[in-house]
Amino acid sequence: MAEPLLRVEQVSKRFGGLLALDRVSFIAQPGRIVALIGPNGAGKTTLFSIIAGCLPASEGRIVYDGDPIDGERPYQLARRGIARTFQIAQPFAGLTVHENIAVGAHLSRPARREALAAAAAIAREVGLGDLLDRPAATLTVAGRKRLELARALATGPRLLLLDEVLAGLNPTEIHDMLPVIRAICSRGVTIVMIEHVMQAVMCLAEHVFVLSEGRVIAEGPPQAIVTDPLVVEAYLGRGAAHRMVAAGTGHA
Amino acid sequence: MKGLVPIVAAMALLGAVPVATSSNVVLNFLVVALLIALVGQGWNLLGGYGGQYSFGHAAFFGTGAYVTAILQVRYGVNAWLGFAAGIAAGALVGAVIGALSFRSGLKGSYFALVTLAFAEVLRIVASVAPITGAGVGTLVKLDLRSEAFQFQSRAPYYWIALCLVGVSLMLVRAIEGSRFGAYLVAVRENEDAAQALGVNTTLVKLVAMTISAAIAATGGCFYVQYFLFVDAGIAYGPWISIEALLVPIVGGVGMVFGPLLGALVVKTLGELAKLVTGDAPGLDLVIYGCVLIAVVSVAPRGVAGVVLVLHRRIQALRIAPPPASERRDG
Numbered sequence: 001m002a003e004p005l006l007r008v009e010q011v012s013k014r015f016g017g018l019l020a021l022d023r024v025s026f027i028a029q030p031g032r033i034v035a036l037i038g039p040n041g042a043g044k045t046t047l048f049s050i051i052a053g054c055l056p057a058s059e060g061r062i063v064y065d066g067d068p069i070d071g072e073r074p075y076q077l078a079r080r081g082i083a084r085t086f087q088i089a090q091p092f093a094g095l096t097v098h099e100n101i102a103v104g105a106h107l108s109r110p111a112r113r114e115a116l117a118a119a120a121a122i123a124r125e126v127g128l129g130d131l132l133d134r135p136a137a138t139l140t141v142a143g144r145k146r147l148e149l150a151r152a153l154a155t156g157p158r159l160l161l162l163d164e165v166l167a168g169l170n171p172t173e174i175h176d177m178l179p180v181i182r183a184i185c186s187r188g189v190t191i192v193m194i195e196h197v198m199q200a201v202m203c204l205a206e207h208v209f210v211l212s213e214g215r216v217i218a219e220g221p222p223q224a225i226v227t228d229p230l231v232v233e234a235y236l237g238r239g240a241a242h243r244m245v246a247a248g249t250g251h252a
Numbered sequence: 253m254k255g256l257v258p259i260v261a262a263m264a265l266l267g268a269v270p271v272a273t274s275s276n277v278v279l280n281f282l283v284v285a286l287l288i289a290l291v292g293q294g295w296n297l298l299g300g301y302g303g304q305y306s307f308g309h310a311a312f313f314g315t316g317a318y319v320t321a322i323l324q325v326r327y328g329v330n331a332w333l334g335f336a337a338g339i340a341a342g343a344l345v346g347a348v349i350g351a352l353s354f355r356s357g358l359k360g361s362y363f364a365l366v367t368l369a370f371a372e373v374l375r376i377v378a379s380v381a382p383i384t385g386a387g388v389g390t391l392v393k394l395d396l397r398s399e400a401f402q403f404q405s406r407a408p409y410y411w412i413a414l415c416l417v418g419v420s421l422m423l424v425r426a427i428e429g430s431r432f433g434a435y436l437v438a439v440r441e442n443e444d445a446a447q448a449l450g451v452n453t454t455l456v457k458l459v460a461m462t463i464s465a466a467i468a469a470t471g472g473c474f475y476v477q478y479f480l481f482v483d484a485g486i487a488y489g490p491w492i493s494i495e496a497l498l499v500p501i502v503g504g505v506g507m508v509f510g511p512l513l514g515a516l517v518v519k520t521l522g523e524l525a526k527l528v529t530g531d532a533p534g535l536d537l538v539i540y541g542c543v544l545i546a547v548v549s550v551a552p553r554g555v556a557g558v559v560l561v562l563h564r565r566i567q568a569l570r571i572a573p574p575p576a577s578e579r580r581d582g
Binding site: 073075078090091094103106111112115154200 | 445
């Protein structure tokens with residue numbers, strides 16, 4: 001197997017007495033989509049914040065492309081090729097869609113003209129081509145999620161961390177977004193996504209890690225994960241898997 | 253390039269004034285307005301584009317003024333060299349205050365308060381330190397030669413002030429169209445998002461503050477050459493910090509022409525207020541306050557913002573018939 005692009009090793013995070021992450025390890029293989037799922041409060045966003053350099057880890061280390069990256073600032077990580085989206089979209093509200101994306105595009109393009117041209121191309125790619133001159137503040141939730149994606153993509157990342165880019169979208173909007181994400185992956189960008197929309201996880205991810213109460217409780221291909229009793233219990237409570245099986249056989 | 257046309261046009265228009273009139277009252281009024289516009293442009297770069305609202309631009313203005321004056325009076329340095337040294341010293345003070353406040357993560361009103369505190373500390377130090385002339389202030393000797401940066405008539409001062417404003421306009425216009433400008437605006441809009449896109453936000457703010465301070469200090473250096481006197485209240489007093497933020501806010505914050513428009517409007521209002529209120533001291537400041545409140549509540553993007561909106565409406569009318577004008581962007 002190829003060397004993973006991202007390797008999270010035994011990362012723990014304490015907030016005072018609360019152990020938010022307990023020796024979490026996971027890897028992302030280059031060019032693949034990995035999903036990180038788990039019930040609310042499992043520590044998914046905390047883990048993302050640590051990988052993206054927004055929070056320091058209490059223990060453990062993170063290796064990206066062979067280099068340890070713990071302790072680096074978010075902008076340094078962005079320059080290494082790690083881009084992230086925010087769970088709650090953070091547009092530059094006073095700027096247009098075009099200008100928003102251009103900020104990302106400037107990372108590798110010092111000239112304004114080139115950055116704007118690249119931004120326009122990326123906007124078309126994620127379906128914002130018609131909204132270039134709209135102020136970002138006037139976008140719908142779906143539009144803001146696309147903008148998050150476009151801006152991150154404009155930095156030319158090798159690793160893209162997507163924090164619930166599908167949350168808050170209606171089924172049609174989710175349906176429109178899936179091919180966009182798949183197209184990004186097919187260009188060779190490695191994607192780690194936190195997602196609650198299981199339909200999307202099932203159809204996009206090749207490998208799923210399940211986080212519950214700060215620990216990785218299961219991992220594997222999505223089909224195996226949804227039938228894993230540990231995972232079912234993490235979401236529905238202890239004994240749920242057993243009761244479901246019992247109910248199933250009872251009806252048969 | 254097309255961004256330069258309005259600047260050149262405005263400079264040409266204003267440059268013709270001394271040809272049209274030799275009235276000292278008019279020129280004196282315009283020189284002061286241009287001086288305030290210059291300091292306001294410095295504030296505008298950091299506050300308007302970068303979103304870091306300083307309440308202490310007096311720190312830079314005053315440093316520029318004192319360094320220019322002291323070098324000439326005490327060390328016999330040529331006025332033009334003193335002028336350049338004053339700008340450099342102002343930039344240095346900006347870099348130091350910026351490094352201290354941005355590295356400790358000060359934002360919003362905390363940043364405003366810290367800049368105010370720095371300016372006040374400098375004012376108090378300057379009012380007791382022997383080198384600044386303490387309470388008496390520093391008087392630059394009259395020496396009406398252009399080598400000494402002093403002139404017989406007002407017109408040369410006016411043209412120099414206009415050139416300085418012109419350079420500041422072009423500098424800010426150039427920054428606006430550059431990567432640094434895009435990063436600066438991104439920092440204003442959302443620092444976390446900017447960081448995630450690879451922007452070293454602390455460095456961007458620091459550079460902006462240094463340039464901003466250099467521009468404000470240029471105003472201070474010019475002040476000394478024009479009035480040939482400086483004391484602690486003039487150099488580091490709150491009046492200039494207030495003028496520096498008032499004119500871009502009135503004129504149009506985060507817009508190239510904001511400070512110049514604002515300075516002309518505010519200074520005109522100030523003169524009118526003095527005419528109306530006679531010699532009741534401080535009443536013109538009350539009128540300033542009212543103008544600020546009115547602008548912030550009625551036209552948050554200032555005079556330039558109103559002009560821009562009107563310009564767009566007129567363009568929209570010209571390009572398309574009124575009903576379709578709103579779909580122009582689609």
